[in-house]
Amino acid sequence: MQKYRISINDLPPDGKEFDLDDQAIWQTPMREFEMDCRISSPLSAHISVLPAEGGCLVRGELRGQVVLPCNRCAEDAVTDIRSSFEEFEELPDEEDPDAGLNAHAGNGAPDPAAETESRIIYERNTPMLDLAAVCWEEFMLALPVNPLCKTDCKGLCAQCGANLNNDDCGCIPDEGDPRLAVLRGLTLHKT
Ligand SMILES: [Zn+2]
Ligand SMILES: [Zn+2]
Numbered sequence: 010m011q012k013y014r015i016s017i018n019d020l021p022p023d024g025k026e027f028d029l030d031d032q033a034i035w036q037t038p039m040r041e042f043e044m045d046c047r048i049s050s051p052l053s054a055h056i057s058v059l060p061a062e063g064g065c066l067v068r069g070e071l072r073g074q075v076v077l078p079c080n081r082c083a084e085d086a087v088t089d090i091r092s093s094f095e096e097f098e099e100l101p102d103e104e105d106p107d108a109g110l111n112a113h114a115g116n117g118a119p120d121p122a123a124e125t126e127s128r129i130i131y132e133r134n135t136p137m138l139d140l141a142a143v144c145w146e147e148f149m150l151a152l153p154v155n156p157l158c159k160t161d162c163k164g165l166c167a168q169c170g171a172n173l174n175n176d177d178c179g180c181i182p183d184e185g186d187p188r189l190a191v192l193r194g195l196t197l198h199k200t
Contacts, residue, residue, distance in 0.1 A: 013141040014130065015058065017065050017100075024059035024066075027140055034141045035148055046152075049087060050074035054144045064099040064129065065138060071147050077156040081164035082172050092151035100136055101127045 013029065030053040039046055052073030059066040071092045079086040128142045163173035171178035 014137040014139050017136045017138055020060045024057055027056045029054045029144055034144045038145050045078050047076050049076045067098050068095045071151055079158035080155050081162045084158045086156040086158045088156055090151050094147050098128050101129055
């Protein structure tokens with residue numbers, strides 16, 4: 010997102026703070042990557058950027074709430090997003106001006122690959138930090154690996170697919186010894 014690019018050269022020596030709460034920062038890539046995720050409480054980021062030798066120090070916090078599919082039963086898993094981050098953003102090699110040019114060629118449709126490569130992009134020889142990319146990447150890192158609707162979600166019945174949190178489907182759990190299961194499938198031939 011071009012409008013959230015800030016020039017690193019224009020930062021005051023003691024840094025600058027930014028508050029970002031445009032939901033499109035997160036919603037646009039979610040749609041682009043067809044993520045099964047919706048924002049249930051607006052996401053917001055507070056970011057401070059401090060210029061430093063060879064790049065800048067990016068510190069911030071991300072807050073909000075999203076709904077993901079539960080890993081066990083696929084029902085809504087409401088997930089609070091609360092993360093703090095601190096990262097050093099290194100200036101990309103200036104001898105590689107193509108990196109910047111590619112990133113903003115074809116203004117309309119952003120190329121997700123180009124956006125994620127570096128958060129600092131050169132625009133007319135000016136290093137620009139992409140705050141939207143920071144917000145998006147920190148959001149991705151803040152997502153749980155194993156979202157659950159509740160910690161003791163019982164999941165789905167392996168036999169009939171019923172959601173075991175709602176009702177007992179009555180299937181008899183197949184708790185046999187796997188070695189016996191093999192034997193059950195054997196046809197015995199008398200010799
Ligand atoms: Zn669940
Ligand atoms: Zn069942």
